[in-house]
Amino acid sequence: xxxxxxxxxxxxxxxxxxxxxxxxxxxxxxxxxxxxxxxxxxxxxxxxxxxxxxxxxxxxxxxxxxxxxxxxxxxxxxxxxxxxxxxxxxxxxxxxxxxxxxxxxxxxxxxxxxxxxxxxxxxxxxxxxxxxxxxxxxxxxxxxxxxxxxxxxxxxxxxxxxxxxxxxxxxxxxxxxxxxxxxxxxxxxxxxxxxxxxxxxxxxxxxxxxxxxxxxxxxxxxxxxxxxxxxxxxxxxxxxxxxxxxxxxxxxxxxxxxxxxxxxxxxxxxxxxxxxxxxxxxxxxxxxxxxxxxxxxxxxxxxxxxxxxxxxxxxxxxxxxxxxxx
Amino acid sequence: xxxxxxxxxxxxxxxxxxxxxxxxxxxxxxxxxxxxxxxxxxxxxxxxxxxxxxxxxxxxxxxxxxxxxxxxxxxxxxxxxxxxxxxxxxxxxxxxxxxxxxxxxxxxxxxxxxxxxxxxxxxxxxxxxxxxxxxxxxxxxxxxxxxxxxxxxxxxxxxxxxxxxxxxxxxxxxxxxxxxxxxxxxxxxxxxxxxxxxxxxxxxxxxxxxxxxxxxxxxxxxxxxxxxxxxxxxxxxxxxxxxxxxxxxxxxxxxxxxxxxxxxxxxxxxxxxxxxxxxxxxxxxxxxxxxxxx
Amino acid sequence: xxxxxxxxxxxxxxxxxxxxxxxxxxxxxxxxxxxxxxxxxxxxxxxxxxxxxxxxxxxxxxxxxxxxxxxxxxxxxxxxxxxxxxxxxxxxxxxxxxxxxxxxxxxxxxxxxxxxxxxxxxxxxxxxxxxxxxxxxxxxxxxxxxxxxxxxxxxxxxxxxxxxxxxxxxxxxxxxxxxxxxxxxxxxxxxxxxxxxxxxxxxxxxxxxxxxxxxxxxxxxxxxxxxxxxxxxxxxxxxxxxxxxxxxxxxxx
Numbered sequence: 001x002x003x004x005x006x007x008x009x010x011x012x013x014x015x016x017x018x019x020x021x022x023x024x025x026x027x028x029x030x031x032x033x034x035x036x037x038x039x040x041x042x043x044x045x046x047x048x049x050x051x052x053x054x055x056x057x058x059x060x061x062x063x064x065x066x067x068x069x070x071x072x073x074x075x076x077x078x079x080x081x082x083x084x085x086x087x088x089x090x091x092x093x094x095x096x097x098x099x100x101x102x103x104x105x106x107x108x109x110x111x112x113x114x115x116x117x118x119x120x121x122x123x124x125x126x127x128x129x130x131x132x133x134x135x136x137x138x139x140x141x142x143x144x145x146x147x148x149x150x151x152x153x154x155x156x157x158x159x160x161x162x163x164x165x166x167x168x169x170x171x172x173x174x175x176x177x178x179x180x181x182x183x184x185x186x187x188x189x190x191x192x193x194x195x196x197x198x199x200x201x202x203x204x205x206x207x208x209x210x211x212x213x214x215x216x217x218x219x220x221x222x223x224x225x226x227x228x229x230x231x232x233x234x235x236x237x238x239x240x241x242x243x244x245x246x247x248x249x250x251x252x253x254x255x256x257x258x259x260x261x262x263x264x265x266x267x268x269x270x271x272x273x274x275x276x277x278x279x280x281x282x283x284x285x286x287x288x289x290x291x292x293x294x295x296x297x298x299x300x301x302x303x304x305x306x307x308x309x310x311x312x313x314x315x316x317x318x319x320x321x322x323x324x325x326x
Numbered sequence: 327x328x329x330x331x332x333x334x335x336x337x338x339x340x341x342x343x344x345x346x347x348x349x350x351x352x353x354x355x356x357x358x359x360x361x362x363x364x365x366x367x368x369x370x371x372x373x374x375x376x377x378x379x380x381x382x383x384x385x386x387x388x389x390x391x392x393x394x395x396x397x398x399x400x401x402x403x404x405x406x407x408x409x410x411x412x413x414x415x416x417x418x419x420x421x422x423x424x425x426x427x428x429x430x431x432x433x434x435x436x437x438x439x440x441x442x443x444x445x446x447x448x449x450x451x452x453x454x455x456x457x458x459x460x461x462x463x464x465x466x467x468x469x470x471x472x473x474x475x476x477x478x479x480x481x482x483x484x485x486x487x488x489x490x491x492x493x494x495x496x497x498x499x500x501x502x503x504x505x506x507x508x509x510x511x512x513x514x515x516x517x518x519x520x521x522x523x524x525x526x527x528x529x530x531x532x533x534x535x536x537x538x539x540x541x542x543x544x545x546x547x548x549x550x551x552x553x554x555x556x557x558x559x560x561x562x563x564x565x566x567x568x569x570x571x572x573x574x575x576x577x578x579x580x581x582x583x584x585x586x587x588x589x590x591x592x593x594x595x596x597x598x599x600x601x602x603x604x605x606x607x608x609x610x611x612x613x614x615x616x617x618x619x620x
Numbered sequence: 621x622x623x624x625x626x627x628x629x630x631x632x633x634x635x636x637x638x639x640x641x642x643x644x645x646x647x648x649x650x651x652x653x654x655x656x657x658x659x660x661x662x663x664x665x666x667x668x669x670x671x672x673x674x675x676x677x678x679x680x681x682x683x684x685x686x687x688x689x690x691x692x693x694x695x696x697x698x699x700x701x702x703x704x705x706x707x708x709x710x711x712x713x714x715x716x717x718x719x720x721x722x723x724x725x726x727x728x729x730x731x732x733x734x735x736x737x738x739x740x741x742x743x744x745x746x747x748x749x750x751x752x753x754x755x756x757x758x759x760x761x762x763x764x765x766x767x768x769x770x771x772x773x774x775x776x777x778x779x780x781x782x783x784x785x786x787x788x789x790x791x792x793x794x795x796x797x798x799x800x801x802x803x804x805x806x807x808x809x810x811x812x813x814x815x816x817x818x819x820x821x822x823x824x825x826x827x828x829x830x831x832x833x834x835x836x837x838x839x840x841x842x843x844x845x846x847x848x849x850x851x852x853x854x855x856x857x858x859x860x861x862x863x864x865x866x867x868x869x870x871x872x873x
Contacts, residue, residue, distance in 0.1 A: 298436065299437065
């Protein structure tokens, strides 16, 4: 990551932070519900996209089935909140632990292969589990689970409840923020360097004494946790979960948001999610066929701007700062 | 015992064979595109759907089904060529080619799927079977169309094999796949060969689409439903192997057919997928990995 | 990193064979290397030098034969495990992490000598790796390029970095695969001096096409041709060997 790259990332981070603050303040004052909930959803899917970018942009593994962990987290969260106890901490802790376990187990299947095969295995795993969930009575079959209760949070500021859109947005924002900085932290460690090494030249690693399987597995588990915890927030926002959360459309969208934002930048994943949510809303008011528009934009970005938005920003900064240097 | 064989298993086997032939056609295109172009075509299912939709429309305006079988691939072929030349080749020379082509074709799939929805609507349609009626074989009634499908499909598959392995054109295609630079220095227009090969591959998918249209309904997301099966066949058979696509195609569709007698049909996809995973885990190159193996 | 004061052979390869399909790339080649100094393998194209090299390193599996390193049988070990025991190799076709900086390349290569528990701590805590990486930057004269991407270096610089990466773990046996490949005359001379300096503290096995370079550096040379060992001995012995002259020198002049 060179200087202008880091600068571009920092710029987007600040932009998102600032927008979040403005949104919360304005939203709370005006008693808005629509935009806050939309933003909350954008962040939740941004977390999923973050897990995709960790695997794709950092380690070099394209997972087309992260929705598996996202949906898993969502369902588990819904079940805990509904059937056990409506505690946010309880749900998050359990989802974190079990997502890790699921990721660990799945890694033994998925990591047997690389590249295309890996993409297909992850794709298939999600499809199979999605079909399984769809056909399981106990999980509500095609209707999913409804009736997830509102959660009360005890904070130094008094008792808050998640029915309040500002509270929910703030909570989601904090969770996603934590996930983002946790993943970023790993990038500053030798493990992160090894991850980048895998993406850059996996073959050479074993010749300098580093076996790549362990680090890949670790990344896979972290990605599962990130996706799972993001998914856990979903029923809190919407009050229900359904098998659609495991479908390819969800995994695919996450990949799109990562590419739009900028592969490997991490913040691009979250920004991409926000962008996609905005795009869908805007285009949705014009035509019902937002898929094709987004698809075309995506194709364009892959061909002409593979660095996504952050990449574009970096180029602009290169030009601006390069000119200054002269 | 004989009766079970006759009335329970045989129909399933025949059904499996007729579906198998179409699956093989689709997998053939996919494996050729990967084996020869090193491109994972995530939009392959959508070209399959395009074939079905096109067939639907042509029949609706009065074109005989038999003409459509020729017309549909003929239309999809140039579309495939254009897609390859103007989109895929743009990312082909990048260092991250595999990921980029995967993402690109994924994007194309999204666009196509929504395009179908726009043009033809989201509701499923059905194409009437061009050959009505059934024939009595060994005491069991088999739909004539399925028999036709098997025979016609087998002919096409044989034709493809002959084309790739026994003709000069096939030799050129294989040479370009084996060593681009060498082929180019021999005067072969490699980029055109690539584009034509891609067109050929997706034309096969479109053919499968129209052939299966009278059996399965036609709807915008039909490509996605079928793609996992096609990829499973290609992987189990070995990426790039025609023989592998045929063997795996028959095996997996038979597995799917016969297993539906014992387990609920919703689990047949997971079953096939499970086989794919096991193969990927223990023999990632598939049964006949590599185009050199025919 | 054990010290072997007596002139025990650090590497002993016995009757190594490898075939690819019907082609016998290496046929019953036995060879041993003394500690320290430069030992080389030369031979015309297709002699099987690279294959032999890869067999010793574990990159290719042996059909038959044995390899022992520092007295231990390593025939079935992976390259990674051979590295752990002190055998490192470079690549003929530069095999760096091209989209990482020179410093990052070296830090990754040096991670091996670092404590495992530092894996999840800040990179700055990996002091040992960092210091070693800086050492390498200095001794391989790459300090100025520390923040450049490996892919942006000149060919000569990349080849230098390639050797530096291989030296990172302070190996007892350094396997260099045509290190001067594609280099200019000046770069080749510099590399030659570098290898000589390295060979004082570590054993070097060299494969090379540049015969003059090899003859000037090596204390022991093996000549291969068409998969078999043609001759071995000191450079002067090899120079005087008739079979070698016919098979090899005759072609290159």
